[in-house]
Amino acid sequence: MRPKRPEAKTAAQPKPARRANVQAGERPARRPEGGEAKGKDAPETQRRRRRPARRGSGTAQGARDGARAEQVRAQRGSASDGAASPRIEGREDELRRAEGASESSPRREYEHENEHETERRTEVIAQIRELEAQLDRLIDEASRRDLAELAGDDEPEVAASAPAHEEAPPTERDEEKREDAWRAPRPSTPQVRPSVTSVTEDRSSASSVTGGETTVFDTARELLSTDFYLRKWGRLAMRGRSEEVDDFGFDPVYEQKARGILEFLYTRYFRVQTTGIENVPSHGRCVLVANHSGTLPLDGVMLKTAVKLEHASPRDVRWLTEDFIYHMPYLGSMMNRLGAVRACQENAERLLAKEQLVAVFPEGVKGIGKLFSERYRLQRFGRGGFIKLCLRTQTPIVPVAIVGAEETNPLLFRVEYLSKALGLPYIPITPTFPALGPLGLLPAPTKWQIHFGEMIDFSGHGREAAEDELLVNKLAERVRSTIQAMLDRAVGARRSVFFG
């Protein structure tokens, strides 16, 4: 196996001279192979040393890690071979210069000594790297031996006892010894070093194949364990998800991912035109009251995107949706992650208490379920729940008129007798829907307009006004007529459904 390899190689090939050369020049030179090599390598060794202690299963894990490290080393070695080396040496000079510069600035009087300093430093660094490599190897060996013992393998004892003293963490007393050591060629080094370069240089040789087998075996075992896939799966699956969501399930990472699609819908597909966005306050709570339309509730998403893209200080709109969305697979959780919240007084009050921007569609299901012939005719505004909410929490209202959503999925009929079983309020019949299957639910690329009206402030009425049904109805009617007027104006001015 691998531990035997160095001896075999030294016997077979004129290795030592070359390796000495390798140690002096190439190896330290490869280290500063650009930021990524250094950055990757240092944590890797650290991690490797830490892991067996942290994880309960020392031996198996150690062996596996060792194998993986071996692979990495091999790859890195092959990359830096041959053609790459001059470039690297050049870089190394640069690095040395940079180091010298940083070193010399505080104490200029020792400038010519600094040259020595730098040289020594590089070499000391090289030594440290070397020792690290040794230590890694020893750990690998030890774990492998454990494994062998477990398997009952009568593998000969590895000559690990000789460099055992190297394993001790470098103390200050050792420091001097080592400084002497790097001047004199070290006798122990050629045998002890696993020599990354030697593995890569002799990739074709038979001796490294045995090493390769170990690696392949270990990797295969890792790949065959279910744990590996579960871990991988867990990590992959968390890609598009943040680990923490807010109280209502809004997921910022998911929203970031969906933003591309939303922006495409907003700017290219529906080509939304926005007016009066400055009426939306840039801070503090506010309720956006909008008309609801379109068989699919796309208007909430577009309203959210409008404020995100057009407003001077982009805010997250939390829009309130009907219950039935949560009966539908995928749609509910998707909307939830984007910022939709189920419409009820408790939720709305909680959101407003956090000074959020809340969008409500008081028409509710009746709004989306309007037939095409009733388009842009506002339905009854529920029971004025949003007015009560605004009075109770002393929140201003911004009326919003959304034009263009009515034509995305023109509703011809509502079928209600089967819908109960599906948890839907009705089954829509559009020119395309049941006929073309799910594809028929794709919205038509109409031209949208979103108009934000002047803010309506209810602070003149007290909190107790929320109990006054008559007043609530009156105020609700006032908001409704404002939005209706805005809608009429916009629809009247519009020349084409598809081009605005």
Added chain:
Amino acid sequence: MVPPKRRASLASASGEVGSAADGGKQDGGLGLARQRGASGRPLVGRRPETKVVAVTGASSFLGANLIGLLEEDARVARIVAIDVKPPGTAQQKTRYYEVDFTAVSAEARLSEILAAERVGTLVHLAFTSSPTHAVAFAHELESVGTRHVLVAARHAEVRKVVMWSQTLLYGAHPSNPNFITEQHPLRAGSIDGANEPWFSDKIEAEAEVARFADTSPHAIVTVLRTAPILGPTVNNFLTRYLSRRVVPVAMGFDPLVQFLHEVDAIAAFKLAIDRDHPGIYNIVGDGVLPLSTVIKLAGRLAMPIPHPIARRVGAALWLAQIAEAPPSFIRYLRFLCVADGTKARERLGFRPAYTTREAVLDFTNAQRLRDLKLLRG
């Protein structure tokens, strides 16, 4: 295995005990008299207020840990442990009585014990923590057993009754608000028209306690509705569900869920014993997480099943004793059932040490060791 944070939070819980001395003062006189009677001479000291706490369901997870915590509290003179098997955490202060609530004579025997031990506070934890196939037994234990306990408590003139309940009883409905407050009706009893005994027994028990609170105005009745308890050592249907390699979920649904760390659950009961705050409290961890995220954090594989099929499959698996929970629990994989802990925070002064996410991670760390057979249980 006690993680450092747990130790810290237990310490902070007992720290709050010291600050909440007003709670124990009322029965302080009674406790002093008792002490005098027992030892023959009056106790002199700065803290004479001591109390006697009875715990039903003492060998359950909550009961045993609570007894361990009470053993360390200097102001608890005696702990009366009531169960069918002795708690492992019992020390000098604990006296164990074997009472089977499903037996006919339970009521009289319990009343005798409470009166003889002069119990001031009764903590009622004798509920099944996981759904069981022994439906009749569970009904006797929970619904009828609670009635027995309360009758005995009234007979023995117990000063305070603390009862365990669960936020799951609110039921998972698409019409739930995102945070259910204590006034919300308990709607878990009949889900999809089918009666689920595990819920309805507990709801009946809550109704019994509400009736008890109405008819005995002098008694302090505290009901703690805990969110599903998760943690490194607790073992219930939830931890078993999350320790499966492949976790079944409802296809296309990803409700927000909320957990309570086991340490926080125990601390909440300690708090309710120490302070006098009648009423119902939701005891929940901070924050919510989508179910899919929980499963991923736990390092498990989610297997989506369309819910119309899931009900049938679930019923079969439950019958075969392979599933952890009956099919009525599938609703909790589809809809929201998250409670609002504001009232407990403001009135009871309950501050959870772990968020939902931290509870999941803490469970996961222990579960990983269990997977590798490095930890038993």
